[in-house]
Amino acid sequence: MHKFLTARWEDLILVNYEVEPALLAARVPPLTLLDLENGRCFVSLVGFMFRNTRVLRVRVPFHVNFEEVNLRFYVKREAGDELRRGVVFIKEIVPRSAIATVARVFYGEPYTAMKMRHEISEHCVSYEWYGRSAQNRLRVQRGVNLGIPDDDSHAAFITEHYWGYTKRMPRGTDEYRVEHPKWELFDVHEPAVEVDFHKTYGEEFAFLAGQKPYSILLAKGSEISVYKGARLK
Numbered sequence: 001m002h003k004f005l006t007a008r009w010e011d012l013i014l015v016n017y018e019v020e021p022a023l024l025a026a027r028v029p030p031l032t033l034l035d036l037e038n039g040r041c042f043v044s045l046v047g048f049m050f051r052n053t054r055v056l057r058v059r060v061p062f063h064v065n066f067e068e069v070n071l072r073f074y075v076k077r078e079a080g081d082e083l084r085r086g087v088v089f090i091k092e093i094v095p096r097s098a099i100a101t102v103a104r105v106f107y108g109e110p111y112t113a114m115k116m117r118h119e120i121s122e123h124c125v126s127y128e129w130y131g132r133s134a135q136n137r138l139r140v141q142r143g144v145n146l147g148i149p150d151d152d153s154h155a156a157f158i159t160e161h162y163w164g165y166t167k168r169m170p171r172g173t174d175e176y177r178v179e180h181p182k183w184e185l186f187d188v189h190e191p192a193v194e195v196d197f198h199k200t201y202g203e204e205f206a207f208l209a210g211q212k213p214y215s216i217l218l219a220k221g222s223e224i225s226v227y228k229g230a231r232l233k
Contacts, residue, residue, distance in 0.1 A: 024043070095114065185219055
């Protein structure tokens with residue numbers, strides 16, 4: 001497989017909500033199944049920084065360092081003797097319309113562009129995004145480094161999905177591999193999740209505004225590689 005994109009993903013805030021599997025049933029790509037943790041189904045709101053981004057080894061001017069916030073859920077697929085655990089994106093938000101347009105038109109990914117900004121320091125990580133009269137923010141205070149989570153932990157379940165799946169109409173699925181080492185986590189203090197889920201993600205996810213997150217994680221991040229995908233048959 002050939003590397004399509006390389007970058008660093010840094011300072012990832014992952015806000016995780018337990019939901020009913022029926023909420024996501026229509027979005028599950030063919031040939032995959034929902035990936036549950038001890039019977040629990042999760043969606044995650046993830047804010048992070050893209051840094052030193054290269055597409056086919058080329059740095060695209062003004063598109064090297066930027067924020068992304070995505071809403072995603074988790075699936076799995078058996079490929080021979082291998083169990084591939086991956087993510088499906090509900091919406092991916094970036095600040096550059098060119099990124100969103102290329103990803104949406106040529107790769108079928110659910111990208112959209114909004115005004116965004118971030119604040120990152122030794123003690124604080126914050127992401128904000130604006131659109132459709134909605135103002136949204138994720139913010140946490142960074143605590144001590146907790147190291148890499150245990151393999152059988154909730155944190156490992158959320159952070160260790162190394163495949164991406166995109167549903168194609170009417171019955172197709174695209175699959176691609178995402179490569180990165182296991183991520184160190186930080187203790188999280190004073191989290192703030194101020195998100196208009198209705199205006200930003202639609203009526204079906206509006207209830208998340210009134211639901212307490214199951215967990216909130218802060219990951220250090222790492223170098224990543226996204227490999228060219230393939231259409232599953």
